[in-house]
Amino acid sequence: MRTYRLALIGFGNVGQGLATILRDYGPTIAAQHGADYRIVAVNTVRKGRVYNPEGLDPGQLLQNCGVNQRLDDIPAPYTGWTVEQVIRESNAEVIIEMTASDLLTGQPATDYIRAAIAQDRHVITTNKGPVGLFYPELSAMAAERGVHLGVEGTVMGGTPVLRVGRELLAAAGVERIQGILNGTTNYILTRMAEGESYEAALREAQKKGYAEANPSADVDGYDAAIKIVILTNLLLGIPLKLENVEREGIGNLTTRDIVRAQQVGEVWKLVAWVERTPDMVKAAVRPIRLPATHPLAGISGATNAVTFVTKLLGEVTIVGPGAGRVETGYAVLSDLLEIHHRLNG
């Protein structure tokens, strides 16, 4: 059995999803994989900071997230440590970065990731900003320090789309990647096709916790665009940047457009894609009217899908949840297990 001490930077949906998994399945994971995951530090902006080098009980952490409760009410040797202090001075081997960071600046996530790598800690992030903006730099830094940088949760939550593309389909020669990568807009378009107004559908998506804090990230296509940037960097090995992605959101679509398309058996979807030819790469996010028989036409609600168009295998599509508390928590777990398997051959 190998023990891994984890520091959680941020404890919102994803962090709580991970804590739920460790609370409910920790012993099963330990028995199956020989890895014992122990949360030693949790840092939040609103609920306080707590550090116990011996480990904190995940159930207790979840409980102390409730209204009128604080994480730093949990009895522990240290409270109030800053993120920098945790990264430098705690005994955590893995820093799990899940802060509410700006998609377009990647901050404060990127600074935390750089600091953690510089301190020879393994890093897992579920933040799209740092990976979409700085992946070549961060991955080179991690390689140089001999630590692991896990990013599975940045695209399609726990659905293992990055690993499938990188580990299982790389040799098939990926030529094009296309998909429905933003759950909020897909949910909105699905509800609008059922006759709902744009505003009401957006409110519903926010209530269900799908929407980004700033709705522009979803509805203007930034979220899907940065995910295409991540897929391009990781799976095609091309340092595409956000400004190279042509981008159009769903703001110009009306319920009437959508219902009218449906009457002739077509569906509006916000589709993101990247295509590579021997001498160029082209990427875009744009609402597209698809025939109902198209594989992406049936992807409804908050479900996401990615199709890899490959030389040797033709088209391979993965469909799964694109967000969700426990679902994205699972992405972190899969990165943790990857670190474990790498360190233990």
Added chain:
Amino acid sequence: MRTYRLALIGFGNVGQGLATILRDYGPTIAAQHGADYRIVAVNTVRKGRVYNPEGLDPGQLLQNCGVNQRLDDIPAPYTGWTVEQVIRESNAEVIIEMTASDLLTGQPATDYIRAAIAQDRHVITTNKGPVGLFYPELSAMAAERGVHLGVEGTVMGGTPVLRVGRELLAAAGVERIQGILNGTTNYILTRMAEGESYEAALREAQKKGYAEANPSADVDGYDAAIKIVILTNLLLGIPLKLENVEREGIGNLTTRDIVRAQQVGEVWKLVAWVERTPDMVKAAVRPIRLPATHPLAGISGATNAVTFVTKLLGEVTIVGPGAGRVETGYAVLSDLLEIHHRLNG
């Protein structure tokens, strides 16, 4: 660069698909992965047997498959070696077993696989019979001898469904697996929905090379059933046997049934599934009438799909080619690369 010498037992669609990949992408694979794959022996029933310890040219092998040509016309130090002799005496590190074997006895494939493992050779097979019937025995034997047993090509050709289930979703807690696992029947049902008769659709499927030599294996559900057995053994770790799978083929469906379902927006599909509860496992193959909105309803023609229903991630579906020359050849390549990565950390 590490060299791997390969012996191909059988040189039908899959073997020729693999040779095509090595002919066209061998140098790319070597550059990307540091693995140089060299075919040294090919044994066939009808086109002869050839062994060159230095390696055979894949392009030449493909050419000598043509009408009025034979593999043993290729200049080589040895011809006429039996499979047993190749396994015992050749310098091949990997035996790739792709014979036309009986689905229900697993022979002659199983004997070849046992012999190869006993001689400490890595084995890759694309034959469902041996894996469906004897996986627990064969995998234990391989583990004991310290060799690799690659079986990715037995389910959904090169679409990496076994690897996704085993490596990427295991920790998510797979509770149910369901899918469209037989391309022939799915093609037949798709064509019947377009008004074609059963007999004409079956002939088309045979002409396109989808159908098994014995059509009963497809249309009576044996092929899908043995794939469910393989998924259950490999991904759930349960030694389910073919006789434990309830099985009903598509023989009782008429074009009228199918067209009539379609008129009310429903689709007939041959669905295979396995479900596990804490104290039992249940598996079946059966034609089912699905609403058009069901994720499996849109899987048409020779495309296959598998949905994993998991505790932590909900439903994750993989859609891709279920057969095909180069596509299944890719499954063998992915097993070869797996061996390479295991041997080289």
